[in-house]
Amino acid sequence: MQRLQLTDAEQAEINTLVDRFIAAGHDWDPLTAAEAATATAQRLPLRLREFLTGARTAESGITVVSGVPLDPRLADTPIGWEAAAKSAAGRREEIALLLCGAAMGDPFGWESQQEGRLVHDVSPSRGMETSLTSASSEKTLSLHTEDVFHPCRADYVALLCLRNPDGVATTVAGVDALRLSPERRDALTEPRFHFFPDDSHTGPITGHTSGDDREAEADRVLFGPEQAPYLRFDVDFMEAADPGAGDAMRAADELLSSSPDRVVLNPGDLVFIDNYKVVHGRAPFTPRYDGADRWLKRLNLLRDVRRLYARSNTRTRLVPA
Numbered sequence: 001m002q003r004l005q006l007t008d009a010e011q012a013e014i015n016t017l018v019d020r021f022i023a024a025g026h027d028w029d030p031l032t033a034a035e036a037a038t039a040t041a042q043r044l045p046l047r048l049r050e051f052l053t054g055a056r057t058a059e060s061g062i063t064v065v066s067g068v069p070l071d072p073r074l075a076d077t078p079i080g081w082e083a084a085a086k087s088a089a090g091r092r093e094e095i096a097l098l099l100c101g102a103a104m105g106d107p108f109g110w111e112s113q114q115e116g117r118l119v120h121d122v123s124p125s126r127g128m129e130t131s132l133t134s135a136s137s138e139k140t141l142s143l144h145t146e147d148v149f150h151p152c153r154a155d156y157v158a159l160l161c162l163r164n165p166d167g168v169a170t171t172v173a174g175v176d177a178l179r180l181s182p183e184r185r186d187a188l189t190e191p192r193f194h195f196f197p198d199d200s201h202t203g204p205i206t207g208h209t210s211g212d213d214r215e216a217e218a219d220r221v222l223f224g225p226e227q228a229p230y231l232r233f234d235v236d237f238m239e240a241a242d243p244g245a246g247d248a249m250r251a252a253d254e255l256l257s258s259s260p261d262r263v264v265l266n267p268g269d270l271v272f273i274d275n276y277k278v279v280h281g282r283a284p285f286t287p288r289y290d291g292a293d294r295w296l297k298r299l300n301l302l303r304d305v306r307r308l309y310a311r312s313n314t315r316t317r318l319v320p321a
């Protein structure tokens, strides 16, 4: 893990950029907001930019920046993302995340997720306590690649912690946990798996008529450089195409989930999870629904947004539904 603690002076610089971004009145259209953020991100503290560029080049699996400034008058934690969207709670922190995120990658979102918002809210939601989405609480959120089903899935999932009163851990496990027999490893490197949209996606999604669509093309779990492979995995939203692949998938699941690392995010911590190198999840907790609940802002980043432009045949920052 790589970590950087921002100094008071650096926090002040970021606050000034956030103030200016707000004063400039950028509208919240995802394309213009993302492009404006990338321009402004060039003025972030040099030490932060160097740190993020270094983490990106080294392909650091987990990268944490601590001390991202939060509004001392932060709103109560909204109960679920819809409430957050309605009230614009944590808007200042959204901008801080957008600016720092834009120094690491190109921000983008999904038409099918949180109504096409560029920055998402992650907070416990009533009725979702045991769901397989980030709005859950009482049930362990199993280790997953974010948006495992899609070729435009994020290179980085960035999470900025606004509150975490009970120190609930984000769990992470890397491809190095997969100490498998050659047969099982081979199975994971062959296109013998189907991946599906998770329950946070609503409505029809490109190439998928529903979350239960079993027609998706078979693909690999492990891919890329042989010595440092990439990984895509989400046991809840994938299926093996044959018994041998099923055996390898279960073995991989056991190894990944047996002893994941625990990253406890404190307010002002911003973690960049390399979505090609590590899977992430969350320990269970008891929701409060009293305004003091755990609350994260989430941003998806591509290393190059042209992957999305080329696939959707349009300059958009939202993966089309």
Ligand SMILES: O=C(O)CCC(=O)C(=O)O
Residues within 6 Å of the ligand: 122, 134, 141, 146, 157, 169, 170, 171, 280, 281, 282, 296, 298
């Ligand atoms: O709540 C967390 O720590 C992680 C949730 C998650 O998987 C996500 O927001 O993508």
Ligand SMILES: [Fe+2]
Residues within 6 Å of the ligand: 134, 144, 145, 146, 157, 280
């Ligand atoms: Fe996630």
